Amino acid sequence: MRKSKSRSKARLAASAGLTTGAVGAALLVAPAAAFAAVSVTPPVAAPGDSVTIVDTDATFVTGSTTAASRVQILTSPGTTTPVCASAIATASTTILATDQTQTSSSNTTKSVTFKLPAGVTAGTNGQVKKYVACVYDYAAGTTARQGNQNGYTINVGTPTTLNPPIGFTGGGNVVNITATTNVFTNVSTIGAQFSSAGECPTTYGAPVANLATTVNKTGDNAANLTVPAGVVTTANPTKYAVCFYNGAASSSALITGGQYTASQLALSQNIGPWQGGNGLNITSQNEFLAGIDDPGVLVRTAACPNTYAAANVANANKIIAADKVRKLSTTRLAVTVPQVYDDQSAATTAFAVNPVRDWNICVYTGTTDTVSTLVAGTPYKVTTIQTSTGITPKAGPALGGSMVTVTGTAFPTEPGALTATLGGVPLVDITPLSATAFTARTTRRAPANNVSLVVTTASGSHTLSNAFSYNSALLVGPNTAPNNRAVEVVVNGVGFENAPFTNTLSSGAHIFLVKGSYNSADIGSTTRANSPVADCSNVLVLSDTELICKLDLTSRLDAAGAAVLAATPTAGNAVVTAAGSRVITGTAFASTDIGKAVIDPVDSDSKIPAGTVITDVVSATKAVMSNAATGVATASTVTLASPITQTATATTSNGSTALSAISPALTSADVGKFIIGAGIPAGRSIATQSGATGTLNDGTSVTSGGAHPVILSGTKIPVPDGAYNLQYVSNAAVNAVVTDPAYVQSQVSSTSTFTVASF
DSSP states (O other): OOOOOOOOHHHHHHHTTOOHHHHHHHHHHSOOOOOOSEEEESSSBOTTOEEEEEETTOOOOOOSOTTSOOEEEESSOOSSSSSSOSBOOOOOSSEEEOSOOOOOOOTTOOEEEEEOOTTOOOOGGGOOEEEEEEEEOOGGGOOBEESOTTOEEEEESOOOEEESSEEETTOOOEEEEEOSSOTTTTOSSEEEEEETTSSOOSBOOOOOTTSEEEEEEEETTEEEEEOOTTOOOOSSOEEEEEEEEESSSTTOBEEEEEEEEEESEEESOSEEETTOOOEEEEEESSOTTTTOSSOEEEEESSOOOSBOOOSOBTTTEEEOOGGGEEEEETTEEEEEOOOOSSSHHHHHHHHHHOSEEEEEEEEESOOOTTTSBEEEEEEEEEEOOOEEEEEESSEEETTOOOEEEEEEEOOOOSTTSOEEEETTEEOEEEEEEETTEEEEEOOOOOOEEEEEEEEEETTEEEEEEEEEEEEOOOEEESOEEOTTSEEEEEEEOSOOTTOOBOSOTTSSBEEEEESSSOEEEEOSTTOEEEOOSEEEEEEEEEETTEEEEEEETTOOBOTTSSSBOOOOOEESSEEBOSTTOOEEEESOOOGGGTTOEEEOOSSTTOSSOTTOBEEEEEETTEEEESSOOSSOBOTTTOEEEOSOEEEEEEEEOTTOOEEEEEESOOOGGGTTOEEEETTBOTTOBEEEEETTEEEESOOTTOOOOEEEEEEEEOSOOOOOSEEEEEEEESOOSTTHHHHOTTOOBOOOOTTSEEEEOOO
């Protein structure tokens, strides 16, 4: 259904009696004309892509109804000639209308470009499915068929990406092939051939000598090959369709394809911004500049003309000024690319159709108009410099691993054509989704707020400021412990080596145990809005991502978070008004009372069960106990103290510091403990001990002598049972969140939780 007047460059060479190795040099000296009467590109189009039909024997005109579709896609074309109806048909499930065609209105137009409609899909695993495109004219209100009466075959599937997509004439280089679907699934042998016609035969057939090659399959969506020697070119580069088949038998079916260009030249970058200003290094395997002192260079949308064109043509022919062209050797040339579109509106119009536009770099023997001859040319693409408009989510852990989606414009969709950094560290696993979005994964970085995103392609770099914040989320282990001992905790995060860790609670970096999330904001009297409960101190930094600290759960910090909470017993503040109630009332309860023991008389008349602690403070006048009272307890008998207690009996004397007949006998570990009992004011502690005897730190106010029960209370208030978080704080000063511009604290996460439990 397709005709072609193309002749392979290998056949031309063979007819001239040239060996393969001489082909490139011969064609460079005496280029031969070769062109396709009919071509459909790309050789394999993805669903929704644009397709271009070139037919030098036809004329495609836009006509008077430019908004209407002039191309119809046949899903079941059949074989009866003509395949395409003489007039445009009504769209149906087997006749699909395309989007508006994208063509020139000139009556001499030999091509038509259109977008595949939604109903056009690929085959199994993204392999090729065939359709036929029929072209019609709306000029003067007619709907007459244009071009080939049997239409133009369209191969729809997953096109392959070739890396590199361009190489020197004569082949020999290795090209990697990748696809976004598993097109090579169940394909044991992959047949491949290069077609200079720009399109792929339906079956493998009998490829032209030196245009077929062996394919090494490396995965269901990947392979590589060595470009065969017959892939050659003239001074103008030659585009080849690279066609892949399910086998290498003549009947093997086409499964996918890509595009490759043979060139006499190589560019240091094959794509750049349409605004120009970028430098290009142009090299060749041949001495293409031998005998040429002042080469001329053009940037063209069309193929390079055989002679130099010394006039700028809007959006089509751009002269590179003589002072921007530098001959470095007979095989190397450096140029500065000019702006190729005359204005922003022209570029906007062009890139609305396709985010990447095809141009050519053309090198001549000089700059004399219509006289200086073409030496060599090579493809060059231009694009808009990509922009990044947003990133989602806008924050993640400094340990990395977050999947982010970046939105913007003009992103290349070829794998590997885009790189990006976030806060100066690279994003990895970059996956293009479209020209306006890609996904990536963050890597490890020191915690920081509002870092910049930099997206780089061959056309340049674009920076999006205040794009992302790296939160210092911690990973801690163990994440639970009882409150009767200290525990060593291993903490993983980022940025520990430069953190100024200190054991001073009012400055430096710390790992704090916090109820909820730490807040250093000053709420008055140098008190933090949410102070730490404990400090994981004695930090040992093992690496930038790991440290060890000691978390002592047997003591807690005061309300200001600035010192260890005093364990001095308090009395005369609390009463219980009813039996069976867990409510205790008072005059000055504080959050630091949570976890304190509620102790009534230590004799048989106690109304509060042993081991009772305050579990919640409702207000300054109301708190909740862990156990219900058995009766009314008055302020004169209730004491709040450390829950670390033990019972004993002792004999006291009025106004004396002496303790005697203590049972069980005291040990040196009891020195400093508080003693609670009849006639002993709150806050008295053991000053000395000697077995069954000892002294108080102050006995002048002891008012009840004789033998009676006592309770020995500890010197610390342990961290109450419950759920907490371990958080990194770069500066422990009050209000550092406001006053320190470099302040950082880790975020609460599932990996930073810490549970204090009695077990």
